Amino acid sequence: MTIRRDIRPGTVIAALGLALLGALLAGIAFGAVPVAPGDIVGALSRALAGRSTGMIDTLVTQVRLPRVVLAAIVGAALAGAGAIYQALFRNPLADPYILGVSSGAGLGAMIALTLTAQTTAVRYGAVPAAAFAGALLTMLLVTRLAAWRGRLDTASLLLAGVAISYTLAALTSFLMVFAREQMAAVVFWMMGGLSAASWPYVAMIAPMFAVGAVLAMAFPRELNLMLLGDERAGHLGVDVKRFKLYALAVASLLTAAAVAVAGLIGFVGLMVPHGVRLLLGPDHRALLPASLLGGATVLVLADLIARVVLAPVEIPVGIVTALIGGPFFVWLLVSGGRSR
Amino acid sequence: MTGATLLRYRAAAVGYGSENVVRQAELSVHAGEVVGLIGPNGAGKSTLLRAVTGDSVLFSGSIELGGRSLSTISTLERAALVGVVPQQVIAEFSFPAREFVEMGRHPHLPRFSRPGPADAAAVERAMALTDTTHLAEKPVDALSGGDLQRLAFAQALATEPSVLLLDEPVSHLDLNHRMQVLDLTRQLADEGMAVLAVFHDLDLAARYADRIAVVAGGALSAAEPPIRIITTDTLRTVFGVRAVVGTDPVTGSVSVTPVLRDGAVAVRDRGRVHVVGGSGVAAPLMRRLVLAGWTVSAGALNAGDADAMLADALGVEYPRIPPFAPMDSASAIHAAQLADKASAIVVCEVPFGHGNVDNLLVAVRAGRPLVLVGDIAGRDFAGGAAQSYWTEALAAGARQVADTDEVLDALAQWDNAVV
Numbered sequence: 001m002t003i004r005r006d007i008r009p010g011t012v013i014a015a016l017g018l019a020l021l022g023a024l025l026a027g028i029a030f031g032a033v034p035v036a037p038g039d040i041v042g043a044l045s046r047a048l049a050g051r052s053t054g055m056i057d058t059l060v061t062q063v064r065l066p067r068v069v070l071a072a073i074v075g076a077a078l079a080g081a082g083a084i085y086q087a088l089f090r091n092p093l094a095d096p097y098i099l100g101v102s103s104g105a106g107l108g109a110m111i112a113l114t115l116t117a118q119t120t121a122v123r124y125g126a127v128p129a130a131a132f133a134g135a136l137l138t139m140l141l142v143t144r145l146a147a148w149r150g151r152l153d154t155a156s157l158l159l160a161g162v163a164i165s166y167t168l169a170a171l172t173s174f175l176m177v178f179a180r181e182q183m184a185a186v187v188f189w190m191m192g193g194l195s196a197a198s199w200p201y202v203a204m205i206a207p208m209f210a211v212g213a214v215l216a217m218a219f220p221r222e223l224n225l226m227l228l229g230d231e232r233a234g235h236l237g238v239d240v241k242r243f244k245l246y247a248l249a250v251a252s253l254l255t256a257a258a259v260a261v262a263g264l265i266g267f268v269g270l271m272v273p274h275g276v277r278l279l280l281g282p283d284h285r286a287l288l289p290a291s292l293l294g295g296a297t298v299l300v301l302a303d304l305i306a307r308v309v310l311a312p313v314e315i316p317v318g319i320v321t322a323l324i325g326g327p328f329f330v331w332l333l334v335s336g337g338r339s340r
Numbered sequence: 341m342t343g344a345t346l347l348r349y350r351a352a353a354v355g356y357g358s359e360n361v362v363r364q365a366e367l368s369v370h371a372g373e374v375v376g377l378i379g380p381n382g383a384g385k386s387t388l389l390r391a392v393t394g395d396s397v398l399f400s401g402s403i404e405l406g407g408r409s410l411s412t413i414s415t416l417e418r419a420a421l422v423g424v425v426p427q428q429v430i431a432e433f434s435f436p437a438r439e440f441v442e443m444g445r446h447p448h449l450p451r452f453s454r455p456g457p458a459d460a461a462a463v464e465r466a467m468a469l470t471d472t473t474h475l476a477e478k479p480v481d482a483l484s485g486g487d488l489q490r491l492a493f494a495q496a497l498a499t500e501p502s503v504l505l506l507d508e509p510v511s512h513l514d515l516n517h518r519m520q521v522l523d524l525t526r527q528l529a530d531e532g533m534a535v536l537a538v539f540h541d542l543d544l545a546a547r548y549a550d551r552i553a554v555v556a557g558g559a560l561s562a563a564e565p566p567i568r569i570i571t572t573d574t575l576r577t578v579f580g581v582r583a584v585v586g587t588d589p590v591t592g593s594v595s596v597t598p599v600l601r602d603g604a605v606a607v608r609d610r611g612r613v614h615v616v617g618g619s620g621v622a623a624p625l626m627r628r629l630v631l632a633g634w635t636v637s638a639g640a641l642n643a644g645d646a647d648a649m650l651a652d653a654l655g656v657e658y659p660r661i662p663p664f665a666p667m668d669s670a671s672a673i674h675a676a677q678l679a680d681k682a683s684a685i686v687v688c689e690v691p692f693g694h695g696n697v698d699n700l701l702v703a704v705r706a707g708r709p710l711v712l713v714g715d716i717a718g719r720d721f722a723g724g725a726a727q728s729y730w731t732e733a734l735a736a737g738a739r740q741v742a743d744t745d746e747v748l749d750a751l752a753q754w755d756n757a758v759v
Binding site: 004061090118218221222224225228229231232234235238239264281282283 | 384394414415416418419420422424426430431433434435436439443444446447449451452479486495496499660668
């Protein structure tokens with residue numbers, strides 16, 4: 001493909017920022033009970049002044065706002081992690097699922113869910129911590145397994161990732177047998193949803209996301225070099241083995257942040273970085289911030305669809321992203337990955 | 341004109357996994373010179389080169405950059421010192437060519453800074469040197485292999501290295517760009533870079549390298565000037581090829597003309613043939629005889645004569661006389677001894693003068709089956725002597741044939757291998 005020289009990265013990033021703002025406002029405005037734009041502004045300003053009154057204020061500040069903020073963080077985290085994986089594996093089909101990292105985070109979160117009581121402070125702390133531990137342990141296990149016979153090459157990483165991923169998914173299902181009382185929560189969580197969104201959830205993953213996003217954006221040149229292959233990256237100054245472990249850890253942190261609160265939400269990490277690359281080219285100096293903004297926007301909108309399409313019944317947002325993402329994935333396969 | 345030692349292998353053993361490919365390698369590459377590595381496929385030329393960047397394993401010994409051991413130099417620091425042009429360039433993503441070259445600046449850029457004027461200047465210079473400036477806006481995944489290879493060269497130059505490693509730098513290039521890249525390599529060395537390059541083409545190695553080392557049989561030879569390394573002997577022992585090694589009349593450097601592969605020579609021993617030739621008229625016949633399994637000797641030949649060079653390449657024994665000198669008694673006796681051992685003698689379509697008519701005399705009087713190619717008319721410059729020997733031979737039963745093919749047919753009746 002040719003590069004769209006007429007599109008400047010700064011313009012695209014600014015446009016994505018505006019789109020995110022619009023998506024956040026739409027996410028607050030629409031739902032089972034619509035809220036007029038004026039009421040949103042009013043509710044937010046009263047909340048800032050500490051003088052919230054009435055049902056609309058509560059709806060805006062305690063239900064809709066934490067929900068869209070959480071959706072934005074989860075979407076950004078998944079897209080950021082996807083961008084990193086796609087660079088490390090030089091493969092537009094890579095995403096947080098391919099290494100088994102999501103399954104590892106899922107298993108960790110699952111263990112924490114079954115061992116803790118609902119809506120306690122312990123759970124808010126334990127679930128993300130367990131998810132990150134699960135993601136990190138899985139990442140270490142997969143890379144150790146892949147490097148068993150010498151070098152840490154992409155083919156062995158993908159093979160080990162797929163193998164571990166299935167094993168962990170089976171373990172997660174096995175655990176569900178012992179979590180009868182928690183079954184509804186667990187199943188809903190596994191389908192990928194944001195219905196439990198609240199400020200404590202936002203507080204739970206915001207620090208993880210912030211750290212992961214900053215660390216990810218600190219190494220755009222190395223990610224660019226990784227696209228030239230491990231050897232060439234090494235020639236030009238990347239300590240490839242160490243950088244891979246570092247980048248995988250950062251991507252795991254982002255993945256864990258998303259999985260801990262929203263369960264398994266597919267395709268955002270795959271679609272968003274790929275779409276941004278088609279628009280901006282592969283330079284991670286623009287690709288990473290654009291992916292974070294794009295991921296946030298996409299998930300806020302997907303969650304909005306999930307809430308309103310059968311209102312007042314909600315469907316898990318994972319179903320929406322999968323319904324959009326499945327055909328996208330097929331299109332990617334049919335176009336032969338040529339349009340990288 | 342060469343300067344400080346910038347790259348040095350000391351008793352280096354290199355390979356992959358746990359397999360040693362080259363042992364005890366000793367080599368110094370100095371500022372201002374191009375050192376070439378030649379050798380058969382799989383001998384370890386690239387493996388030696390790749391050990392510098394950690395792409396192959398250094399098992400023991402050491403590799404030094406500017407006097408410091410590699411093990412004490414970080415990846416980033418090493419990248420600023422050593423430019424690499426690899427065999428294969430991966431360009432699956434659509435970076436514009438200029439950005440691709442700019443990636444070579446990575447070792448010089450602090451973490452959060454964007455490329456500045458100095459970086460832009462280095463990129464521009466690298467692209468100008470490699471004649472890739474016109475490609476600047478093109479996405480690299482849409483370029484040809486040759487363009488990519490030159491961009492990889494530009495990328496390596498953008499790091500402003502003091503050592504340049506080239507792994508078959510011209511493998512994907514057309515004739516024009518091949519010369520351009522090698523001329524550039526020469527120029528960079530003249531400006532003070534130390535260049536270590538793997539060559540497949542021996543003529544190019546001889547032409548562009550100041551010194552050449554041979555990698556074969558798990559060992560690295562000493563690096564010597566091309567004329568000392570690229571010899572008939574080296575080609576025979578290292579590559580299993582018999583070749584004429586001469587001097588290119590235009591460039592003045594060593595040039596190689598492969599004649600035949602050892603593996604292609606028939607195994608059966610057909611016996612000995614003595615060939616009278618000169619000025620290259622016997623070369624095609626000698627080559628075919630050796631290929632068919634005959635042991636060939638030749639009449640006296642002047643050193644530097646085309647037939648003499650081929651005889652050297654094929655290991656054909658002949659009395660060697662100085663350029664333009666006539667045969668003396670010693671060479672005539674030597675020729676007679678060789679003719680005497682042969683089961684048959686062939687006289688090719690060579691002109692005879694006073695200097696070489698003794699070759700004909702020896703052939704006619706040796707008492708061996710004789711095959712004469714062509715007619716003597718028009719090539720007797722020995723005052724009638726050649727004509728009279730020729731007539732004598734025909735009277736004694738010599739067989740006259742028209743060309744090389746008929747010689748081979750005629751020789752069949754004296755073939756040992758025919759039962």
